[in-house]
Amino acid sequence: MYIVFLGPPGSGKGTYSNITSKWLGIPVIATGDMLRDSIEKGTPLGEKVRKFLESGELVPDDIMEKVISDALDSEAADNGIIFDGFPRTVAQAEILQRLLENRGNKLDLVIELYSDDDEIIRRLSNRRVCPKCNAIYNLITSPPRDDNKCDICGTQLIQREDDKPETIRHRLSVYRKQTAPLLEFYRNQKDLKYFIIDTNGTPELARNAIRKKLLENGII
Ligand code: AMP
DSSP: OEEEEEOSTTSSHHHHHHHHHHHHTOOEEEHHHHHHHHHHHTOHHHHHHHHHHHHTOOOOHHHHHHHHHHHHHHSOOTTOEEEESOOOSHHHHHHHHHHHHHTTOOOOEEEEEEOOHHHHHHHHHTEEEOTTTOOEEETTTBOOSSTTBOTTTOOBOBOOGGGSHHHHHHHHHHIIIIIHHHHHHHHTOTTOEEEEEEOSSOHHHHHHHHHHHHHHTTOO
């Protein structure tokens, strides 16, 4: 089962792709995490993409093609993959289709998440992440147990550079211009299942809504 999570920054792609990964027993490829790791480690890829992540712009499609192709080759993905944050443009969706086809696979399901801008800004400004294991917290709705430390690995949590208010607004406008056309692109594909999930409410509501859809469609 190959699944794409789509939605604006802060709509919960990271949170719900990880939950779905546990339900289905298939790995997540989270391009934002991969790019941040490469910057952190100072790799040549990290050097190339740093300026895009810092400003909230999209990394060019040719660089992303290489990233995703390498990830597909290295991931133990016998039962499928969940993509979090890829594709983000129609051109990337076409790249994904081609890369999956070359490997004898195809995309089965798109899960579109949506939230209001006010909620997104509130959520992202309170988001904290673990730089080591990428766990995601929210200071208001899902704070860590121990003051600012990761529940899973004990590492000091950080605020992502691009979760500062000005960059959040820019990322939202980039989403509208470059990623929103993808919704239409995928909605119009016949052999593809497409779920739309409202993530404005509590995490539990959205989690249950996704689970219900997966059950109704015989996916879990
Ligand atoms: P995310 O963690 O998914 O919010 O991604 C953080 C940043 O990584 C984005 O603002 C982009 O700069 C970059 N990025 C992640 N995925 C992609 C992608 N598929 N295409 C281009 N840039 C990406």
